[in-house]
Amino acid sequence: MSAIAVARETAARLAAADAAGLNATLHWSEALLQAEAARVDALPIAGPLAAMPIALKDNIVTIEAPTTCGSRILDGYVSPYDATAVRRLRAAGAMMAAKANMDEFAMGSSTEHSAFGRVRHPFDPDRVPGGSSGGSAALVAAGVVPAALGSETGGSVRQPASFCGVVGVKPSYGRVSRFGLVAFGSSLDCISVFGRTVDDAARVLSAMSGHDPLDSTTLARSPMAVPRALPDLQGLRIGLPREYFPADLHPGVAAGMERTKAALRELGAELVEVSLPNSKFAVPTYYIVAPAEAAANLARYDGVRYGPRKVGPAGDIRAVYQATRGEGFGPEVQRRILVGTYVLSAGYYDAYYRKAQRTRARIADDFRRAFAGGVDLLLTPTTPTPAFRAGEKTADPVSMYLADIFVCAISLAGLPALSIPVGRSEGLPVGAQLIAPFCEDERMLAAAGAVERVVAAAEEVR
């Protein structure tokens, strides 16, 4: 099929999704899609992603479309440069289809914190798609695009992938350039991928991975290979960290995990119990490190060089700063900026930030030890429950933070991890998480391809 034809169909599906009230897109246009298609059709050789339409979370910058990060403070902002990931995907033949709705500046776990309205779960409009990359997840789950880029800081792709029943892959930190990904927590942020299948996600990851001289935190490695799904898992040892299987786990999720373990055994893998004792500190550690980095990363939104400017009554530069930021940032972003500023401020650095750094090192060390002990991959649930109802966790920020309890530690350790759908509980998807050692992304994807083949993801568990 020609790129022009794909573009036309994609536009029709995007229009249908918008009409259905999913609220998953922030910007797309038929004209832009056609321009993308014309560019792809003119490529001398069809790339590995030839004519694949890809949605972008709205914190990944492109020259053509606005980048708002789901925030009023960037209302109408159009980037004068493209993200490295976008340039690489285009070179591989992909078409940028739409900018997807998200929690403001990627802060949230439900995509209810967008300044442009919440995203609906594609299977149940009263529920959330997860977050913060909820728009991207919903577009893939609704069949609008085969793949979408999200971003992870503490699980923002794996968690919504699990809620929406799609594949969500977070690569090792440093394998995909962050140049052009609007920063939230720089030491945690990873451009990550949603796909209908493991292979879709792997191909997209492979096309955009590799060292980028513009991002000093990328690894000096060649791009990731696209691994072939393993025929079986003979000889593979898979660790089950006991801290990730609490007694009060949601029964549907617990059943999904039983189904996954059975599938792994059937494929020939050996399952062993391991321990990651410091993972219980991951969420509090994350809620010091990420806000501290965010408070500095979001200081550039000051109404001086770009974005809308507001001026308070005093009319001076401070009045510009305070009004632009006070009116431009939503409540969750303001809370995190305040927390981040507090934990770095004079007298509190040691009590919070330094302690969090130390704990982060311990959390990472737990994983290193588990893998050094002869385990090839780890298996955990992705989320403690299936998708929750809109409004259920917005009153208490900490209850929302706990939605990321199984994904946070991996982000702190910089490891690759993915969520694959393994069943449905009362119609809602349940996801399983596979975690690999640093830079063993390919091993993880090859194993996930095998699981995907045998597990009945569309069927009710138990």
Next chain:
Amino acid sequence: MTWETVVGLEVHVQLRTRTKMFCGCRTTFGDPPNTNVCPTCLGLPGALPAPNAEAIRLATRGALALGCEVHATSVFARKNYFYPDLPKGYQISQFDRPLATGGRVAFDSPERGRIEVGITRLHVEEDAGKLIHDRFPGKTAVDLNRAGTPLAEIVSEPDIRSPAEARAYLVTLRQILVYAGVSDCSMELGSLRVDANISLRRPGDSMLGTKTEVKNLNSFANVERALEAERERQIGLLERGDRVAQVTLLFNAATGQVRALRSKEESHDYRYFPDPDLPPLVLAPEWIADQRDGLPELPEARRARLEVTYGLPAYDARVLTSEVGLAEYYESVVGAGVEPKTAANWVMGDVMTTFNETGAFPVEAGRLAGLVTLVREGVVSHQAAKRVYVELAQRPGDEPKAVAERLGLVQVSDQGALTGWVEEVLAAHPAEVARYRGGETKLMGFFVGQVMKRSQGKADPKGVQPVLQAKLG
């Protein structure tokens, strides 16, 4: 009652790179506003820093030239504050793990003789942009061309004991950094900036008094003046029994006064933390050693060597090493065969005059050597040679001999011509001739002078005297 002055200086120098600290934008001075900018130095959403290798190399050289220990691992940190010239809302600097620590600068204090001032640290950071307040009514204009320019910040220990000593320290520091090729250190172009901390205490006290910081110092002379003014202000306070408040002050060069800057509230809580966009800066020990080996001879060592090697007086050696270019030129003149002291006289005289005016050495060392040879061989007089030099500076391609001939400055030693001038002079001064013959031999100088005058300076003085003696005897 007497007070001891305690001064520490923070010096920012712009590192001599082609591009900025964290992006490939040019560091050219004087381009139209906001033209040397890119996503990174504008602080656009999603842009990231990529550090400049040359900036790190120059800062390392500077640190080594100042005798610092350069650390194998140092860490970039974010210094957080809001200001319209600071695009990201934080400056990338170094904090608790700087590039280098523990150096020293030795120099002659105007009051205490030879002293050493400790260097606490040298770290790299990025510059802010420029604010212009007088161009648009009611507005401040922001130009970000300078934003992200690489700087080294050099912090001294509070080892300086007077305003004059502060100036002498700066002169020496600047000399070292220029020698090492680290920075142009031009205060006019803003590539060297100074903040001074000053406090007073009773002689013998080990505790430091409350210090104030003086900013906006745009010349070494003003550093000295500002510190004098602030010392007087503090003495006034202390002698009245008042306390010195910890404030930032601005020096007004027009009035010679310091005034307290409205205190920027909360400005001291910079919330430094390691920049997560930049992994640690790791320098191999062998690379650091290579940088040390690659340092040029520094002013101190060069001065000593010029004294010993060429037998120059201390004064000459100091003048000749005050600028690296001057010392280089001097040594190439000596290398071209000129006797060292003669070369020193030339370089400290006419050459330095041209250098101070133009900042250049238009007369190639070999040509200057040729000119000196003409003097030694009696082809031109010393006075004539100075005129030839001026002409050569205008026309650097010409040969000294040709210039001397063109200007008619070549000395005449032809006996016939000399005898003619001598006879004319003796005929014109019969009285003096009689007095000479009567025993007043010191009149010889008078006759030589008259011959020189009559010949319009062309007569060779060494040839004139024997002819005179023959005619008078």
Next chain:
Amino acid sequence: MSIGRDDVIHVAKLAELAVKEDDLPRLVDQLNRIVDYVAQLDQVPADGASDLFLPGPEQVALRDDVPGSVPLARPPAALAPEFADGFFLVPRHGAMEDL
């Protein structure tokens, strides 16, 4: 450690965020809830691990000093809320003039 009203005002000032008087009590509650929650890190022993954990490269790669930066598809004038004669403009501020 608990956060009071004055702490929130102080931190908001550092972060240049205008906080409405009416929002203060709720913010104080929420920040306390968050800070109380993260305070469980007090249980983590201080020994052993280092202070700086970095997931990416162990050392920074340096760039050659060669001009060439990411080009701007649109000039600064097209981005700025207020711009004239090549300059970004902001309101003039007394204390600003001093530096």
